[in-house]
Amino acid sequence: MKDQITSLISFYVNKEVFAFDTLKVRNILEFGKITWVPNTKDYILGVMNLHGNIFPVADLRVMMATEHIENTADTSIIVVSSDGKNDSLIGIVVDGVKEVFDIDGLEINESVYHGNSGFVNSFLGTIHKNEEFVHIIDLDETVMEIEN
Amino acid sequence: MIDKFREKFVEESLDNINDLEEALFLLEKDMHNREIIERIFRAMHSLKGGGAMFGFNHLSEFTHHLETVFDLVRNDKLAVTNDIISLTFEAIDQIKHLLQIGDLTEKADIANQAAFIKRIQAVSNQEESSASTTVVGESSGSQVAVSDGSKTFLIGIKPNEDILRNGTNPFYLLDDLHAMGEAKVAAFAKGIPDLGQFQPISNFCYWQVVLNTSESVNDIKDVFIFVEDECEIDIKELKVGNIIKSEALDELVNNSVADQTLITKEQIEAIGGSDDNDQDDEKRDAKRKVQLKEHKISSIRVNSNKIDDLVNLVSELVTIQAQLNLYAEKDGNGDIVSLAENIQKLSRQLRDNAFEISLIPLQSELMRFQRLVRDLSKELNKEIEFVIEGGDIELDKNIIEHLTDPLLHIIRNSVDHGIELPEERIKNGKSPKGTIIFKAFYSGASVIVQVIDDGKGIDPDFIRAKAISKGLLDENVELSRKEIFDLVFLSGFSTKEVVSDVSGRGVGMDVVKKKIGEIRGEVSLDSKVGQGTTLTLELPMTLSIIDGLLVKVANNQYVIPIANIEKIHAIDDVNFGNTLNNVVSIGDQQFPYIDVRDVFECDTANSGGEQLILVKFEDRKVGLLVDQVIGEYQTVVKPLGRFLKKQENISGATIMGDGSIALVIDTNRMIHSNAAKKYRTKK
Numbered sequence: 140m141k142d143q144i145t146s147l148i149s150f151y152v153n154k155e156v157f158a159f160d161t162l163k164v165r166n167i168l169e170f171g172k173i174t175w176v177p178n179t180k181d182y183i184l185g186v187m188n189l190h191g192n193i194f195p196v197a198d199l200r201v202m203m204a205t206e207h208i209e210n211t212a213d214t215s216i217i218v219v220s221s222d223g224k225n226d227s228l229i230g231i232v233v234d235g236v237k238e239v240f241d242i243d244g245l246e247i248n249e250s251v252y253h254g255n256s257g258f259v260n261s262f263l264g265t266i267h268k269n270e271e272f273v274h275i276i277d278l279d280e281t282v283m284e285i286e287n
Numbered sequence: 288m289i290d291k292f293r294e295k296f297v298e299e300s301l302d303n304i305n306d307l308e309e310a311l312f313l314l315e316k317d318m319h320n321r322e323i324i325e326r327i328f329r330a331m332h333s334l335k336g337g338g339a340m341f342g343f344n345h346l347s348e349f350t351h352h353l354e355t356v357f358d359l360v361r362n363d364k365l366a367v368t369n370d371i372i373s374l375t376f377e378a379i380d381q382i383k384h385l386l387q388i389g390d391l392t393e394k395a396d397i398a399n400q401a402a403f404i405k406r407i408q409a410v411s412n413q414e415e416s417s418a419s420t421t422v423v424g425e426s427s428g429s430q431v432a433v434s435d436g437s438k439t440f441l442i443g444i445k446p447n448e449d450i451l452r453n454g455t456n457p458f459y460l461l462d463d464l465h466a467m468g469e470a471k472v473a474a475f476a477k478g479i480p481d482l483g484q485f486q487p488i489s490n491f492c493y494w495q496v497v498l499n500t501s502e503s504v505n506d507i508k509d510v511f512i513f514v515e516d517e518c519e520i521d522i523k524e525l526k527v528g529n530i531i532k533s534e535a536l537d538e539l540v541n542n543s544v545a546d547q548t549l550i551t552k553e554q555i556e557a558i559g560g561s562d563d564n565d566q567d568d569e570k571r572d573a574k575r576k577v578q579l580k581e582h583k584i585s586s587i588r589v590n591s592n593k594i595d596d597l598v599n600l601v602s603e604l605v606t607i608q609a610q611l612n613l614y615a616e617k618d619g620n621g622d623i624v625s626l627a628e629n630i631q632k633l634s635r636q637l638r639d640n641a642f643e644i645s646l647i648p649l650q651s652e653l654m655r656f657q658r659l660v661r662d663l664s665k666e667l668n669k670e671i672e673f674v675i676e677g678g679d680i681e682l683d684k685n686i687i688e689h690l691t692d693p694l695l696h697i698i699r700n701s702v703d704h705g706i707e708l709p710e711e712r713i714k715n716g717k718s719p720k721g722t723i724i725f726k727a728f729y730s731g732a733s734v735i736v737q738v739i740d741d742g743k744g745i746d747p748d749f750i751r752a753k754a755i756s757k758g759l760l761d762e763n764v765e766l767s768r769k770e771i772f773d774l775v776f777l778s779g780f781s782t783k784e785v786v787s788d789v790s791g792r793g794v795g796m797d798v799v800k801k802k803i804g805e806i807r808g809e810v811s812l813d814s815k816v817g818q819g820t821t822l823t824l825e826l827p828m829t830l831s832i833i834d835g836l837l838v839k840v841a842n843n844q845y846v847i848p849i850a851n852i853e854k855i856h857a858i859d860d861v862n863f864g865n866t867l868n869n870v871v872s873i874g875d876q877q878f879p880y881i882d883v884r885d886v887f888e889c890d891t892a893n894s895g896g897e898q899l900i901l902v903k904f905e906d907r908k909v910g911l912l913v914d915q916v917i918g919e920y921q922t923v924v925k926p927l928g929r930f931l932k933k934q935e936n937i938s939g940a941t942i943m944g945d946g947s948i949a950l951v952i953d954t955n956r957m958i959h960s961n962a963a964k965k966y967r968t969k970k
Contacts, residue, residue: 172947174940174947174948174949174950175843176927176931176937176950177886177887177889177936177937177950178886178887178888178934178935178936178937179934183930183931186927186931186940186948186950187948188942188946188947191603191925191942192925193925193926193927193940193942193948194928195927195928195930195931197930225928226926226928226929227928227929227930228928229928229930282930285930286929286930286932
C-alpha cells in the first residue's frame with residue numbers, strides 16, 4: 140500500500156505533522172459554513188456542498204482527541220475520497236495544510252507514533268523530513284471508523 | 288406475456304441488425320478480416336435462434352440460409368466477394384421486414400422469400416460447383432424470364448356442370464398447371480346457388496390461371512386432354528415477362544376474385560413486362576423502408592446512464608431555477624419575476640417528463656420471482672400457484688434495482704415458512720395447492736407492493752413471547768397488534784428455530800426492512816393464524832425530486848415531503864393537554880406528537896412561534912412540532928453519502944437557492960424509530 144504512494148499532502152493537527160496520500164485528495168477548502176446534521180457522532184460537524192455534491196465533514200482534531208480546538212484562518216477542510224467515488228467524499232478538518240511533496244528518495248519507516256490519537260489508530264508509516272516527523276494516516280482505515 | 292418477449296426480441300434484434308450492418312461495412316473494406324466474419328456469423332446465429340424461439344419461423348429459416356453462407360466463409364470454403372456483401376445487405380432488409388411483420392402471410396411475399404433463399408443458396412452452392420459468381424445476378428426473377436425463354440399464359444378453365452360426375456377433380460388440373468412453372472389462380476364461385484338448390488355433385492365454379500412456364504402451348508393443352516369435352520379451355524399467350532410475383536398481379540387477381548369479373552389479357556399486359564417488375568420491387572422496398580422508419584420512432588433504446596445523467600441535469604436545473612426565483616424576488620423587477628415564473632413552469636414539466644422516462648414496469652423483474660416460486664416449491668414438495676396482479680405498475684429503475692433482493696427474500700419466506708405441505712393443507716380443510724399473490728398498485732404518491740400467501744400465518748402471541756425471550760421486548764409493555772408484527776423486523780428476531788438453507792442465508796426481515804428503508808420505503812406485516820400472511824411494501828415512486836415543505840428547527844432548515852403532510856396547525860390552536868404522554872388535542876381529536884427538536888437533540892430553547900405539522904403515518908396521523916414553517920419548496924434530494932447512511936431521521940439533503948443545505952426529514956422513519964423506543968426499554 141505505502142509503496143504505491145508517490146506524493147503526500149501534509150498538514151498540522153495540534154502542532155504535529157500528519158499526511159494523506161495526495162491521490163485520495165479531491166480539494167482543499169477554507170473552513171466555511173457547515174450544515175449541522177442531527178443525531179451524528181460528535182466529530183461529524185455536518186455536511187457541505189461542493190459542486191452539487193453533498194458530503195459530510197469530520198473534525199480530525201476531535202477524532203484525535205486534541206484537547207484544545209480553535210478555528211483560525213489556517214483551519215482547512217481537506218476533501219478526500221478513499222475509493223475515488225463521489226459517494227465516498229468526506230471533508231477532514233485540520234489545523235492547517237502545510238505542503239505537498241514527492242516521496243522521491245525519502246524513506247518511509249514503520250510508524251512509531253503512539254500519541255493519544257483517539258479514533259485514528261492506523262498509520263502507513265512515518266517520514267523524517269526537514270527535522271520533522273510526518274505521520275502518514277491510513278485513510279481507508281480512518282474512513283471505515285467513521286462509517287461504522 | 289409472450290408478446291412482451293417478442294417485442295423485446297424485435298428490439299434487440301434491430302440492435303443486432305445495426306451491428307450486423309456496421310460489420311458488413313467493415314467487411315467491405317477488409318474482406319479477409321476473420322474477426323468481422325465471426326461477428327457477422329454470430330449476429331446471424333442469434334437472429335436465427337431467437338427467431339425460432341419467438342415464433343418468427345420465416346425469419347429463422349431465412350437467416351439459416353444466410354448463416355450457411357457465412358459458415359462457409361468462416362471455414363475458408365468460400366471467399367468474400369462484393370456480390371456476397373450486396374446480397375447480405377439486401378438480406379438484412381428482408382430480415383428487418385420479417386421482424387416488422389412477423390411470419391409472412393401474403394403468397395407473393397412467401398414466393399419472394401423463397402426466390403431470395405434460392406439466390407442465397409446459389410451462393411453457398413458455389414462452393415461445390417465453383418461456378419462463376421454471376422449466378423447471383425442472373426437468378427434474380429426478371430432476368431430468368433428472359434434468359435430461359437419462359438412465357439406467361441392466361442388460361443381460362445370453365446368446366447361443365449357435370450364434370451364431377453365423371454370423377455374428375457378440377458383441382459388436379461390446377462395442380463398440373465402449377466407443376467409446369469409458377470402460377471397464380473383466380474377462382475370464380477359466384478355461380479354457386481343457395482344451399483337449398485346446391486347440388487354437391489354439380490360444379491358451379493370456373494377458374495383463371497396466370498401461368499409462367501417454359502413449356503409450349505401444346506404442353507399446356509395436354510393437361511386438358513382428358514377433359515376437353517367437359518371444359519371450355521381458353522389459353523392465351525401474354526406479352527409480358529414473369530409477373531407472377533408482382534404485387535400488381537396479386538392485386539388484379541384479388542380484385543377480380545372479389546368482383547367475380549374475368550381477368551382480361553389486356554389487364555395483365557398492362558401490368559407490364561420485366562422492366563416494370565423492377566419498379567415494383569423498388570416500390571415495395573420503399574414501402575418497407577417507410578415501415579421501418581415508423582417503427583423506430585415509436586421507441587428507442589437508451590443507455591440507462593444517459594437517463595441518469597438527464598435526471599441529474601434536470602435536478603441541477605431545478606436548483607438553479609430556485610436561485611433565479613430567489614433573485615427575482617429580491618430584485619423585484621416585474622419582467623424578471625415573470626421570466627422566473629415561466630422557467631419554473633417549464634422546469635416542473637421537464638422534471639415530470641424526465642422522471643417518467645426513468646420509470647420501468649415491475650414486470651421486468653417478475654419472471655425471476657415466478658421462477659423462484661416454481662423451483663422452490665418443487666424442491667420442498669409444495670404445490671404453489673403464483674399470481675401476479677399489477678405487473679405493469681411503473682417504478683423508478685433505481686428503486687426496482689433495490690427492490691429485487693428484498694422481494695426475493697420475502698417470497699422465499701412465503702414459500703418456505705408460509706405455505707404448508709399439501710397433506711397439512713388438506714388436514715386443515717384447505718385446497719392442497721397454496722397461492723402466493725404478488726400485487727402492486729398505486730396509492731397517492733406511493734406504490735404499494737404486497738406479497739400475500741394463504742399459508743399457516745403467524746401467531747402474534749408467539750411473536751410477542753419470542754421477542755420477550757430474546758430480550759427485545761419488556762414483558763410489561765402493552766403492544767397493539769400492528770406493533771407486535773413490527774417486532775419481526777427487529778434485528779435478532781427470526782421466527783423459525785432452525786435457520787433453513789432455503790430462506791435462511793443469514794438475512795432476516797431486519798435486512799429487508801433496512802434495504803427497503805434505503806429507498807425510503809416502509810415495510811409492514813399482517814397475518815391471521817391459519818389463513819395466511821400479507822407483507823406490504825410502501826415505496827416512493829421516485830427518489831430524486833419531491834415537493835417539500837421547508838421548515839425551521841433550531842436555526843437549521845429541513846424539508847418535509849408534502850406527500851406525507853396532512854395539515855399544518857399554528858401552535859395557538861393546539862392544546863397540549865397531556866404533554867407527558869406527548870399527545871395534543873386539536874378540536875375534538877387527539878394526536879400523538881413528536882417534538883423534532885428533542886429528536887434532533889437540539890439544546891437551543893424554544894424560539895417561539897411553533898407550528899405542528901400533522902403527517903400521515905401508517906393508519907394514523909402524528910404531529911411533528913417544528914419552530915417555523917417557511918413554505919413550499921421543490922426539492923432535489925441528494926444522498927448524504929456513504930458515511931451518513933445510517934442516519935435514521937434524515938433521508939437526504941438538498942441545496943437551496945442560496946447554496947446552503949437543507950436536510951430532508953424522513954417522517955416515516957422518524958416517527959417509527961421514536962415510537963419504537965417505547966418497547967426497546969429493556970436494554
